[in-house]
Amino acid sequence: MPFIEQNLDIILAGSAILIVIVVYIVIKKRNKVQKDQIYDYSDIEVVEDIYAKEEEEEEEEEEDKQQEAPKEDTKEQPNEEIEEEEETKIEDDISSQAPQESINAPQTQEQQSEQTKKPSNFNPDSKIPTTEVPPHGKIVxxxxxxxxxxxxxxxxxxxxxxxxxxxxxxxxxxxxxxxxxxxxxxxxxxxxxxxxxxxxxxxxxxxxxxxxxxxxxxxxxxxxxxxxxxxxxxxxxxxxxxxxxxxxxxxxxxxxxxxxxxxxxxxxxxxxNKESIEEKKEDKKKEANLLLDKELGIEISGGDESFYKEILSEFMKDYKDAQTRLRSMLEKGDLKSADALLLDISGITANIGAEQTHSLAQTLREAIKARQKEKIIKTYQEFVRSFTSLTKAIKDYLV
The missing domain is CATH 3.40.50.2300 (Response regulator)
Incomplete structure (x- = not known):
């Protein structure tokens, strides 16, 4: 007994260890039995089907990855390349449709106006109307x-x-x-x-x-x-x-x-405006006749053109400085001399067929007599323009 008492602690510890070992062995055996029962009652064909299905799913996933691989490459392409491909596709689509549209679809006014835009050397903001220039060869x-x-x-x-x-x-x-x-x-x-x-x-x-x-x-x-x-x-x-x-x-x-x-x-x-140009020619002809109606002048000269030209030559010689003299008279206030000069010019211009200058000379004389300053200035300017044009017309005729 003394031995037991002295070693009680050791005995208890050893017993405890033994109990733990036994419990461990029992649990392990139970687990093995349960495991064996599972395998005994499981449907082997079903398990094989499960494995087969898993393999099929893995194969399908692999195929999907292979199919998705090009898309991933496309995503990795630079944006510019993608845009170029898209633009090319759009251009191909447009070009494939264009012939049908150009043949079948009538052009709208907007489309026509876009095709006839002003040339590059024309001011796009100009308000002057223009006519489209048709194609032509080399201009001479x-x-x-x-x-x-x-x-x-x-x-x-x-x-x-x-x-x-x-x-x-x-x-x-x-x-x-x-x-x-x-x-x-x-x-x-x-x-x-x-x-x-x-x-x-x-x-x-x-x-x-x-x-x-x-x-x-x-x-x-x-x-x-x-x-x-x-x-x-x-x-x-x-x-x-x-x-x-x-x-x-x-x-x-x-x-x-x-x-x-x-x-x-x-x-x-x-x-x-072909017609308007012809009309303008006629207007210019009428205007020229107002300046110097040669037919009327020759008629007044008895139908003798040579005599008519002599009168014109004398007029150019005697009155070539008439504008300068008239201006000097008006500036000095010598209205009497100005009136006398205009009277001579009025008479001669009537005889040579210069109706416009004759009429303005008469109007200026009336303004001078009435002492209408503003009318004198305005009519004098018109008279000078007419007289200048008349002398040019006479020179051209005498050449």
Whole structure:
């Protein structure tokens, strides 16, 4: 007993360990029995079906991955390549449909207007109506005869450029009036308001083309006259400056026949206004007769043209400085002398067939007698313009 008492602790510990070992063995055996029972009662075919189904699902997943692989590559492509592919596809779609649309679908007015947009050398903001220029071959001098009857003001200070334009159009039937700077151009417009188009050099002395164009466009009488820039400046900023000034188009120097033809065709509306051009010719003829009706003058001279020309020559000799003398008389207040001079001019112009100048001389005399200052000034200016045109017409006739 003393032995047991002395080793009780050891015995209890050993018993506890033994109990744990036994419990462990019992639990392990139970688990093995349960496991064996599962395998004994499980349906082997069902398990094989499950495994087969899992294998099929794995194979399907693999196939899906392979099918999705190109899509993943596409996603990894740069955005630019994707956009190019899409644009190519869109273009292919459009091109495949285009022939049917162009054959079957009638064009709308908007589509037609888009096809007939203004040429690149035309001011897109210009209010001047234009005519579409039809296709043509190389332009030669004879082609400009189509514009016979037009009157063009050429503001150009370079004598060589003036000669080039004159040489190009001298046989066309187009009337050319040259101005050496902007001030002369404005004066020419005030003297004769029947210009069809203006060719405007951008760089001139005294008043350049930009300032001149602005002044012309500010005047309601001239706002509908097309102004075409003449310049060697072709930079975008330079052309914008021309358009901002009010120029309706630009022609590049050195001047090319084709470009000039296209401008005249587009802005004088030749195709649409053949009848109006003929009417304008008749109007100019009537106006010329008012200045100098040669048939009437010859009739008054007894039907003798040689005698009529002698009278015209004497008139040019005796009254070539009449404007200067008349102005001096009016400035000095010598109205009596002014009236006497106008009386002579009135009588002679009636005899040579210069009805317009005769009529203005009479009107100016009446204003002088009535001491109507404003009417004197206005009528004097009209008389000077008429007298200047008359002397030019006489010179042209006598040559």
């Amino acid at each position: 001098k004879d082609n400009f005869k189509e514009f016979s009857g037009l009157k063009i003001l050429v503001a150009e200070d370079n004598l060589i450029n003036q000669k080039v334009i004159a040489g190009t159009l001298n046989e066309s039937g187009i009337e050319l009036v040259f101005a050496n700077d902007g001030l002369e151009a404005l004066s020419s417009l005030n003297n004769a308001k029947d210009f069809d188009i203006i060719l405007m050099d951008a760089h001139m002395p005294n008043m350049d083309g930009f300032e001149t164009t602005k002044k012309i466009k500010e005047n309601p009488e001239f706002v509908d006259i097309p102004i075409i820039a003449l310049s060697g400046d072709v930079a975008a900023d330079d052309i914008k400056k021309m358009y901002d000034a009010g120029m309706d188009a630009h022609l590049e120097k050195p001047l090319k026949m084709d470009a000039l033809y296209d401008i005249l065709y587009a802005f004088t509306k030749k195709e649409q």
